[in-house]
Every structure is written in C-alpha cells, then in structure tokens.
Amino acid sequence: xxxxxxxxxxxxxxxxxxERLGRDHRLILVELPGHGRSCAPEDPDMYGPNALLPALAxxxxxxxxxxxxxxxxxxxxxxxxxxxxAEPDDVxxxxxxxxxxxxxxxxxxxSISPPVSLAERRELPFHPIHAKRFPESLQETMAxxxxxxxxxxxxxxxxxxxxxSSADDLSRLAVLAxxxxxxxxxxxxxxxxxxxxxxxxxxxxxxxxGHSINIEQPEGFDDAVRxxxxxxxxxx
Numbered sequence: 275x276x277x278x279x280x281x282x283x284x285x286x287x288x289x290x291x292x293e294r295l296g297r298d299h300r301l302i303l304v305e306l307p308g309h310g311r312s313c314a315p316e317d318p319d320m321y322g323p324n325a326l327l328p329a330l331a332x333x334x335x336x337x338x339x340x341x342x343x344x345x346x347x348x349x350x351x352x353x354x355x356x357x358x359x360a361e362p363d364d365v366x367x368x369x370x371x372x373x374x375x376x377x378x379x380x381x382x383x384x385s386i387s388p389p390v391s392l393a394e395r396r397e398l399p400f401h402p403i404h405a406k407r408f409p410e411s412l413q414e415t416m417a418x419x420x421x422x423x424x425x426x427x428x429x430x431x432x433x434x435x436x437x438x439s440s441a442d443d444l445s446r447l448a449v450l451a452x453x454x455x456x457x458x459x460x461x462x463x464x465x466x467x468x469x470x471x472x473x474x475x476x477x478x479x480x481x482x483x484g485h486s487i488n489i490e491q492p493e494g495f496d497d498a499v500r501x502x503x504x505x506x507x508x509x510x
Contacts, residue, residue: 275299275503276334280348280486281431282400284310284419287347289412290492291499298500302337304330306350308427310419316426322434326353327360334364343503345369347488349431352376352438358449359440367450367506369499372462372485377469378441386432388425395421395428407483407490444472451476452502454495456487477502 275295279287285303292301307321308314319325330353334342343366346354351373358368370376389395396403402416440447451473455466457480469476479498483490 275343275345276302276304276330276339276354278304278344278346278350278354279306279309280350280400281435282309282398282420282423282428283347283350283402283416286310286412286415286419287350287486288488289415290409291488291496294493294496295499298503299343302333302339302342304333304350306353306431308423308431314424314427315430318430318433321427321430322437323356327357330357331361331364334361339364341366343367343369345499346373347371348373348485349375349435349438352435352440355440355447356438358451359443359446362448365449367452367503368447369452369454369502371454371487371495372456372459374462374465375435375438376440377465378436378439386429388429390425392421395423395425398428405486405489408486409489412489444469445474447473449475450506452498453478454487454498455480456483456485456490457481458484 277288279285285305288303295301305312341364344354344358351370352375354368354370355376358365389398395401401420402413405413453469453476455478466478481487481491481494488495
C-alpha cells in the first residue's frame with residue numbers, strides 16, 4: 275500500500291495510521307519532491323505529472339510491488355488518482371480523502387512567490403500550523419517539516435498543483451475507488467456528487483471531521499480503509 279501525503283506535508287501525515295494499516299499491508303510512505311527527506315530539484319517540471327508519475331511507477335517496480343493499493347490525502351489524492359489512471363494493471367484500487375486539486379479547484383496558486391522567511395511560509399493557508407484538531411506533538415512535527423522545505427520547492431509544487439486535476443477524466447478511472455470524506459470541510463462537499471456521478475466504481479464514507487480526516491479521525495479512517503480492502507480481498 276503506497277501512501278502519498280499532501281502539499282507542505284510529509285510522511286508524518288500518516289503517523290496515526292501506520293500501526294493499524296500496517297496490520298494488513300506492507301506500507302510504502304512516499305515523500306513528494308521537496309517534502310520531508312526527498313530531494314528538491316530546481317527544475318519546476320520535476321514537480322508535475324510528466325516527471326512524477328513515471329518516477330512513482332518506477333518506484334513500485336523497484337520495490338517489487340504487485341497489484342498495490344494507493345492512498346492519497348489532499349494534493350496526494352490527486353497524484354494517486356492520476357497514477358491509478360496511468361497504471362490500472364498494477365494498481366488494485368485507490369483510496370482518497372478531501373482533495374479539491376483532484377476535482378480541478380485547487381486552492382494553491384500559480385503566483386506563489388518562494389517564501390523567504392519563516393513568517394511568509396507560515397502565512398500560507400496550507401501550512402500545517404493552521405490545521406485544527408491535530409494532536410499538538412504531531413502538528414509541531416508537521417509544521418517543522420513545512421518550515422524546512424526549500425522555498426523554490428514550495429513555489430514549484432504550487433505552480434504544478436492545477437496540473438494534477440482529473441476533473442475531465444474521472445470517468446476513465448478503471449480501478450476500485452474509496453473516498454473518505456471529511457464532512458466538515460464545506461468547500462469540498464460539492465465534489466461528492468461529482469464523484470458519485472463520474473467515477474465508475476466508487477464507495478464513499480462520510481466521517482465527522484475536516485480536511486485532514488485521517489488525522490482528525492484516525493480510527494474511523496483506518497477502519498474504512500481496512501473494511502474496503504478486506505471486502506475486495508474477500509470478493510477476489
């Protein structure tokens with residue numbers, strides 16, 4: 275199971291989930307370019323689909339993954355969806371959380387200038403310092419990771435965020451899909467009906483929480499993932 279975090283996040287995104295999800299799956303925790311311990315290329319194209327999708331596909335091959343699950347949060351959900359479309363024979367199914375980028379309404383801006391100071395980057399609305407309902411220690415860990423991102427990586431990833439939209443291609447998603455919806459994020463709720471109408475084989479689970487539902491409701495999130503994957507295993 276490959277897990278992909280969101281923008282200005284890191285593998286700490288999944289700290290509250292790895293113990294339970296790891297009972298059923300070998301977990302591969304990806305860190306996107308410029309995030310966490312990944313390198314931060316100067317070339318802006320390295321943060322977009324043309325470079326990142328082949329890199330993730332090659333990673334799955336190098337690790338010997340056979341029919342793996344994809345899990346993505348926020349921008350990572352948009353990445354996971356595009357990867358599932360590109361590699362339908364290798365991806366068993368895709369599990370996503372709230373992701374406006376996936377539906378073509380990214381809140382990231384092409385015009386973000388590289389934030390030079392700590393204060394500038396902490397003013398960005400997607401910095402983890404603004405998250406609500408996070409455990410204090412986890413929020414601090416995630417905030418520190420965002421604080422240490424190279425400034426050019428923040429700008430490059432933001433500029434590429436709109437390219438990850440699947441708004442015009444959702445009907446092409448040929449793998450099983452689970453959307454775990456944090457119902458308290460009002461801006462995301464209009465996309466739920468779109469998902470039901472456009473994605474051929476989708477299950478939707480609503481949980482009381484906001485944008486980062488896997489952190490706000492870790493047990494509920496994990497239960498939804500495990501139930502979904504176990505049901506698929508039983509059918510097959």
